[in-house]
Amino acid sequence: MSQAPPPTPGPSTAGPPAQHTDGVVRVEHLTKTFGSGPGAVHAVHDLSFEVRPGRVTGFLGPNGAGKTTTLRMLLGLVAPTSGTATIGGRRYDQIERPAHVVGAALEAASFHPGRTARDHLRVYAPQVGVPDSRADEVLALVGLAEVAKRRVGGFSLGMRQRLALATTLLGDPPVLLLDEPANGLDPEGIAWLRGLLRALAREGRTVLVSSHVLSEVEQTVDDVVIIARGQLVHASSLPDLARLARPRVSVVSPDAAALDALVAAHGWTVGASGRDGDAASYELLDVSAAQVGAAAFGGRVELHRLAGQDVGLEDLFLQLTAAPAQQTSAEAPAPGPGPAPVPSSTAPQTDAPAGGER
């Protein structure tokens, strides 16, 4: 794929200036239940978070966590059961000239296969209220200038993703909501996307990017909002999330009593423990294998296993999203400039078969 030049979407190139917005995306006690009764699907439950301008925020969660439903509520495509979702303090239906305030790319956009990339954008340009020439500007921004006259039917998934992104940029919006934009991009394309999103945030835009894989956006995002089962599990800056990743040591001794005493004497934090006859196993947190090994050697405790593990961010993400939903950002040191977390309810969720509103 060809590289796009650095993005320079300025208001002067995109028609009339956007209406004033502080660019803050705010979700407050947002709940969406599809259907009712025993078949109801609790897609989003009492979800609250805030996304700030000038930063790229990863909106993360496993498949079915409720990311797309939340984005659809922000865009007025799905009515919340309760709670509010606003952009710059307004609900989507209250925003005048919304294409100049928020650009959104949800799931795989559908394009007329017989149209060229340029024509696709020229169809939208008058609706957005920008001149035709804006089509070529945004094609250049997303690295599609060379294929502007090719029919979209022959485009790869990655090229379609770029075209979807170009469409969102037509109105030069200060807020971008992108659902899995890295989907279908090759590594070079992902590196390119990272550069573009970071440049757009540097210009002061609010950039919210959803993904079900943290590692995909780890090098792109400043902040993370992590959800699971429709509820918030963590919101902070990325460095604060990284601080939650705790080193751990797995240790096994055939002498359970001796290992119990050693663990108790050192006051190590026990993540998990088990028994097998006279043998004991422990998973210890915030301690290194070298420290445990030295203590066992000094205390003459026989060990049959000693293994240290650094918990990577992806492991942490899996742990957070696998556990019952709970707010963990309070554990993180000084939240810094990340998204403001709002504790979510820990009411149990029931996943029921889909059906109802789309």
Ligand SMILES: Nc1ncnc2c1ncn2[C@@H]1O[C@H](COP(=O)(O)OP(=O)(O)OP(=O)(O)O)[C@@H](O)[C@H]1O
């Ligand atoms: N129109 C609908 N009717 C019924 N259930 C729905 C509807 N839309 C979404 N759901 C359900 O809501 C839950 C959340 O779905 P959603 O698409 O928001 O999750 P997601 O985090 O975006 O997942 P993915 O990463 O797979 O896109 C899922 O159980 C899904 O099946």
